[in-house]
Amino acid sequence: DTQMTQSPSSLSASVGDRVAITCRASQNIRKFLNWYQQKPGKAPNLLIYEASTLQSGVPSRFSGRGSGTDFTLTIDSLQPEDFATYYCQQSYNTPLTFGQGTKVEIK
Amino acid sequence: EVYLVQSGAEVRKPGESLNISCKPSGYTFTSYWIAWVRQMPGKGLEWMGIIYPGDSDTRYSPSFQGQVTISVDKSISTAYLQWSSLKASDTAMYYCARSRDGYLNWFDPWGQGTLVTVSS
Numbered sequence: 001d002t003q004m005t006q007s008p009s010s011l012s013a014s015v016g017d018r019v020a021i022t023c024r025a026s027q028n029i030r031k032f033l034n035w036y037q038q039k040p041g042k043a044p045n046l047l048i049y050e051a052s053t054l055q056s057g058v059p060s061r062f063s064g065r066g067s068g069t070d071f072t073l074t075i076d077s078l079q080p081e082d083f084a085t086y087y088c089q090q091s092y093n094t095p096l097t098f099g100q101g102t103k104v105e106i107k
Numbered sequence: 108e109v110y111l112v113q114s115g116a117e118v119r120k121p122g123e124s125l126n127i128s129c130k131p132s133g134y135t136f137t138s139y140w141i142a143w144v145r146q147m148p149g150k151g152l153e154w155m156g157i158i159y160p161g162d163s164d165t166r167y168s169p170s171f172q173g174q175v176t177i178s179v180d181k182s183i184s185t186a187y188l189q190w191s192s193l194k195a196s197d198t199a200m201y202y203c204a205r206s207r208d209g210y211l212n213w214f215d216p217w218g219q220g221t222l223v224t225v226s227s
Contacts (some may be wrong), residue, residue: 001169
């Protein structure tokens with residue numbers, strides 16, 4: 001299985017901060033990395049697919065980059081509605097696997 | 108607009124069987140893969156498997172192979188996740204999600220989730 005490791009596991013930030021979450025794959029997954037946001041009690045919501053393509057309707061303060069084994073999700077100017085847990089997911093091979101999640105909390 | 112509507116919360120005893128359902132709308136049911144994802148209490152997301160409703164081609168995660176059955180009923184455009192004998196460790200939220208263009212892909216949208224509680 002392709003292991004996905006996110007860092008940090010949690011972070012505290014203030015409204016307006018720039019936040020970066022990293023995701024590392026245990027093997028080369030090319031560009032096949034997706035990011036989701038999950039708020040408490042809600043289903044995950046797709047933010048970015050294939051490493052850097054913003055899903056329709058997602059604010060432009062979210063961006064993704066990377067290829068191979070190292071990927072980053074960046075949130076520019078954190079907004080109150082961005083406090084949530086973020087997951088990466090590889091779609092290069094089966095079983096599809098997720099990172100363990102990064103919880104973004106209010107400082 | 109595309110929606111996936113899941114069946115309601117379930118409470119069962121260990122050893123009982125269970126089917127939960129996922130009914131998409133807003134697109135042709137047989138044209139997109141549907142995945143199931145488990146989220147245990149306070150934990151992360153785990154891909155269980157995926158099915159193509161057009162021909163019922165199904166792929167399972169090794170972690171879930173033999174533990175659950177994924178199926179569809181094309182006549183009513185519904186996907187199912189089934190257990191023949193539940194365990195307490197099956198207590199979790201279960202999500203269905205549409206996979207875009209093939210089974211190696213991202214998931215969008217997701218159903219609202221079905222909470223399964225297994226307790227004696």
